[in-house]
Amino acid sequence: MLSAFKYRLYPKPEQEKRLNRSLLSLCNLYNDLKAEEMRRYREEKKSTSKTTFRALALDARKHNAQLQEIHSQVVQNVGDRIHRSFRNFFEGRARIPKWKKPHRYNSLTYPQSGFRLNPERGLLLSGLGYVRIFVHRPLLGKVKRLTIKREGDGEWHAIFITEREVPAKRPIAEISANRIRGADVGLEKFVALDDSTSIEYPKFLGLSETKIARIQHHFSRKHKGSKRRLELGRELARLHLHVRRQREDFQNKLVHQVFMKNDVLVLEKLNVAGMLRNHSLAKSISDASWGNFARKAIFKAELLGKHTIFVDPWGTTQFCHNCLQWVPKDLAEREHKCPRCGIEIQRDVNSALLIKRLGIQRSPAPDRGSSPAEQGPLPSLREWVSPSSEARSLSLQG
Numbered sequence: 219m220l221s222a223f224k225y226r227l228y229p230k231p232e233q234e235k236r237l238n239r240s241l242l243s244l245c246n247l248y249n250d251l252k253a254e255e256m257r258r259y260r261e262e263k264k265s266t267s268k269t270t271f272r273a274l275a276l277d278a279r280k281h282n283a284q285l286q287e288i289h290s291q292v293v294q295n296v297g298d299r300i301h302r303s304f305r306n307f308f309e310g311r312a313r314i315p316k317w318k319k320p321h322r323y324n325s326l327t328y329p330q331s332g333f334r335l336n337p338e339r340g341l342l343l344s345g346l347g348y349v350r351i352f353v354h355r356p357l358l359g360k361v362k363r364l365t366i367k368r369e370g371d372g373e374w375h376a377i378f379i380t381e382r383e384v385p386a387k388r389p390i391a392e393i394s395a396n397r398i399r400g401a402d403v404g405l406e407k408f409v410a411l412d413d414s415t416s417i418e419y420p421k422f423l424g425l426s427e428t429k430i431a432r433i434q435h436h437f438s439r440k441h442k443g444s445k446r447r448l449e450l451g452r453e454l455a456r457l458h459l460h461v462r463r464q465r466e467d468f469q470n471k472l473v474h475q476v477f478m479k480n481d482v483l484v485l486e487k488l489n490v491a492g493m494l495r496n497h498s499l500a501k502s503i504s505d506a507s508w509g510n511f512a513r514k515a516i517f518k519a520e521l522l523g524k525h526t527i528f529v530d531p532w533g534t535t536q537f538c539h540n541c542l543q544w545v546p547k548d549l550a551e552r553e554h555k556c557p558r559c560g561i562e563i564q565r566d567v568n569s570a571l572l573i574k575r576l577g578i579q580r581s582p583a584p585d586r587g588s589s590p591a592e593q594g595p596l597p598s599l600r601e602w603v604s605p606s607s608e609a610r611s612l613s614l615q616g
Contacts, residue, residue, distance in 0.1 A: 219384045219520050223357050227341065227366070227374035228350040234374070236287075236346060237326075241368065243284040244296050245323035247275060251300045252315055265304060271297030289332035289344040298329075325367040333364045341376055351376055358382060370455030385523035390482060393525075398482040400574025402534070402566045403508050405499065406552065409472065410566030412574045417472060422464040423505040430457050469511050473518045481524050483515055484577030486531035487596055527577040530598030537599060539571035572599075 229237060251274060255266050266274075275297040279285040285293055306312035332344035335357065340348040343366070359380030367375045400412040408419035433454050440447035476483055490509045494500045512528075519526040538545055543558040547565060554561070554568040576597045 221380050223378045225376050226352045227376050233346050240288050242320050245318045245320050247296050248318050268301040271301045287345055291329050292326050295327045325365050328364040370459045387523045393481045397480050399480045400484045400570045402569035405502050410570050412570040414567050422461045426461050469514050473514045477518050477524055484527045484573050487528040529576040530596045533599040534569045534572050539568050
């Protein structure tokens with residue numbers, strides 16, 4: 219499996235200037251390659267291959283003195299980036315690549331060589347020399363590539379991508395039910411578990427929203443290109459970066475806490491992009507970042523040799539986990555009261571119990587992986603439900 223290790227860099231003033239110049243040169247090269255791709259497609263109706271992009275990047279390096287100061291593989295990587303961007307566009311996964319602005323092109327990548335980490339002297343980068351680095355945790359695995367990134371607050375980071383062995387997993391059938399947790403994510407409670415525990419979400423964006431709105435107001439009134447607008451833009455970027463780091467830290471700790479006590483986590487496969495069309499809740503849903511939480515759960519499970527199972531979210535809030543009776547509820551109703559078995563519990567806990575039941579009873583027989591794509595068809599209540607014209611509702615089979 220691939221893992222990322224991120225360390226803080228402390229370049230000297232001259233090294234920082236050279237890094238900024240390198241990013242500017244690579245940004246211009248990216249835009250030139252995009253223009254060339256658009257010209258070729260317009261005239262020849264053909265897309266450019268990755269090999270051709272790399273050749274064009276190296277050819278541009280021969281005629282540009284600033285690009286010659288940058289490692290050749292870093293220049294080639296720009297061709298890989300623009301090729302991947304157009305592939306995603308042609309295959310319907312993304313929009314057409316935008317023209318890059320210098321302040322938005324913030325990273326350069328060494329795919330194989332051009333760098334070396336020395337615990338005593340620092341990080342050796344081709345053309346820069348040794349850069350001071352704070353290695354706050356051991357670098358595990360075989361290093362595959364290195365990315366140097368400039369964050370919005372002006373800090374520099376080195377991100378090592380390493381390859382490590384995946385620990386063996388126990389089959390789900392051998393795991394006891396008390397080591398399996400069903401989780402229902404929401405806005406009222408970030409996560410409600412089937413054991414009746416719940417975790418509040420600190421709403422990090424709300425804590426900084428007033429300050430962000432005030433700075434954004436002043437930023438919008440400044441002239442483009444002015445020094446004050448630039449300063450406010452950097453301050454705004456630092457605030458958003460602070461919120462993102464708070465959110466990531468909270469989710470990383472929560473995922474770690476869950477998997478330290480359990481072997482399987484069952485989650486709903488939510489269509490977050492579709493839910494964001496609800497303009498009344500879009501900001502809160504974005505702040506909760508359920509998609510990132512699910513990705514962190516997948517990675518943590520792989521890292522520890524545990525499992526993450528995804529189920530279809532259809533009906534998980536409308537059925538009783540105990541007797542599978544249909545109990546319709548609107549969004550404002552937070553209690554679950556079943557008219558058949560008489561059980562009364564919180565709505566989110568009932569959903570978590572039903573999600574766990576789905577994950578246990580409908581989990582794939584062979585464990586093909588943790589991601590939904592590897593699991594095949596998601597376990598769903600639809601398999602248990604059939605239309606009932608007489609009751610004009612949904613009744614469960616069995």
